[in-house]
Amino acid sequence: AQSVTQLGSHVSVSEGALVLLRCNYSSSVPPxxxxxxxxxxxxLQLLLKYTSAATLVxxxxxxxxxxxxxxxSFHLTKPSAHMSDAAEYFCAVGTFSGGxxxxxxxxxxxxxxxx
Amino acid sequence: xxxxTQSPTHLIKTRGQQVTLRCSPKSGHDTVSWYQQALGQGPQxxxxxxxxxxxxxxxxxxxxxxxxxPNYSSELNVNALLLGDSALYLCASSKGTINTEAFFxxxxxxxxx
Numbered sequence: 001a002q003s004v005t006q007l008g009s010h011v012s013v014s015e016g017a018l019v020l021l022r023c024n025y026s027s028s029v030p031p032x033x034x035x036x037x038x039x040x041x042x043x044l045q046l047l048l049k050y051t052s053a054a055t056l057v058x059x060x061x062x063x064x065x066x067x068x069x070x071x072x073s074f075h076l077t078k079p080s081a082h083m084s085d086a087a088e089y090f091c092a093v094g095t096f097s098g099g100x101x102x103x104x105x106x107x108x109x110x111x112x113x114x115x
Numbered sequence: 116x117x118x119x120t121q122s123p124t125h126l127i128k129t130r131g132q133q134v135t136l137r138c139s140p141k142s143g144h145d146t147v148s149w150y151q152q153a154l155g156q157g158p159q160x161x162x163x164x165x166x167x168x169x170x171x172x173x174x175x176x177x178x179x180x181x182x183x184x185p186n187y188s189s190e191l192n193v194n195a196l197l198l199g200d201s202a203l204y205l206c207a208s209s210k211g212t213i214n215t216e217a218f219f220x221x222x223x224x225x226x227x228x
Contacts, residue, residue: 004157036219043119043205043219044158090157100170100212102148105157 002027002095006106013113019063019078021109023091026072032094033074034103035065039087047089050074061085086113117142119208119220127226128196136191136223140208147189148217149181152203164189165212193225201227 007022025031032051036044048059055067065076074091088110092103120139128134140147146165150158160173164183178194187208193200203224207217 034216041221041224043121043221044207046216046218049216092157096213097171100163100165101209102160102163102171102173103150103158103207103217104160105150107157108155 002031002093002104004091004093004104004106006089006091006109008109009107010110010112013081013111015083015113015115016080019076019081019085019111021076021089021091021111023065023074023076023106024072025074025091025093027093027095029096033065033067034092034094035059035063035074035076036090036092036105037087038090038108044090047076081111081113083113083115086111119144119206119218121204121206121220121223123223124221125224125226127228129228130196130198132196133192133194134196134225136193136204136206136225138189138191138206138208138220140187140189140206141218144208144210144218145187146209146212147183147187148207148209149189149191150205150207151175152205152222154202158205161191163212170212196227198227201225 003026034049035047050067058064091106148163149161152158162172167183183189203222205222206220209217
C-alpha cells in the first residue's frame with residue numbers, strides 16, 4: 001500500500017531563510033508525487049508534481065522538489081522564504097487501482113514565516 | 116475559467132440529520148473526487164465519480180454516498196450525521212481517470228452539533 005509521511009507538523013523560518021519541508025513516501029510502483037499548498041479557509045493549490053521525468057521539479061512561487069528514489073523522498077525547498085509563504089503544505093502520492101487514480105496525502109506541515 | 120466550485124461554503128447541521136454538498140468541476144474535466152479533511156489532518160479520499168458511476172471508494176461507511184450528473188457536476192450526501200463528520204469537504208476534478216493532476220475547490224466546511 002502506498003503512503004506518505006511528512007516529517008515535522010510545524011516548521012518556522014525567518015523571512016529570507018531557506019525553506020525545507022520533508023516528505024517520504026512508500027510505494028511499490030514508480031510513484032506520482034505532488035506538493036499542494038493550502039491557505040487558511042481555502043482549498044488546495046498544486047505547487048508542483050513529479051511524474052517520472054526530471055528528478056528536480058520546479059513549481060510555482062519559487063518552490064522546487066527533488067525526487068530521490070534511493071531515499072524514497074520528495075522534499076520541498078525554497079531558497080528564500082517570504083511572509084506570503086506561510087500556509088499548510090501537503091505532500092501526496094498518486095495511486096492507481098483498476099485504471100482509476102486517487103491521491104493519498106500526508107498529515108501536512110504548517111509553515112510559519114517570521115520577520 | 117471558474118475552476119472547481121463548491122456550495123455551500125459553510126453549513127451547520129444537527130446530529131442525525133442529512134446533508135448534501137455540491138461540486139461543479141473545472142471546465143473540460145469529467146472526473147470528480149471527494150475528500151474529507153478533518154481539522155489538523157490531511158485530506159482523506161472518500162470516492163471518485165466518472166461517467167456517472169462511482170469508480171472507487173475509500174474507507175468510509177455507506178452513510179456517505181454520491182452522484183454525478185450528465186454535466187459532470189457531483190453531489191456528496193451524508194446521512195445520519197455524527198459529530199465526527201465535522202470537517203472540510205473538498206471536491207477535486209480531473210480530466211479522465213488516469214491523469215492524476217487534480218484541481219481542488221475551496222471546500223465546504225461542515226459543522227455537526
